[in-house]
Amino acid sequence: MKVFVDQDLCISCGLCIDTCPSVFDWNDDGKAHAIVDEVPADAEDDAREALESCPSEAIKEE
Template structure:
């Protein structure tokens, strides 16, 4: 599973980072970004929860 964060849609709410810190972290602009090439095994559900919970639908699965 691979995901990305659309920087134009991210509002830096931090929900994805709180939900799945193994995949998301803050970037230099203060927005969320993906820190792994592939979602680690065992983190898929937390990552999907981040996708579903994103208020601006900025997180996409590729």
């Protein structure tokens, strides 16, 4: 599973980082971004929850 954060849609709410800190973190622009190329198997459920919970639908699965 691969995910990315659409920087144009991200509203910097931090929900994804709270939900799945092993995959998402803040970038230098104060927006969330994926910090891994491939989501580790043990983090896939949390990453999917972050994707589905994103209020601006900024998280996309590749």
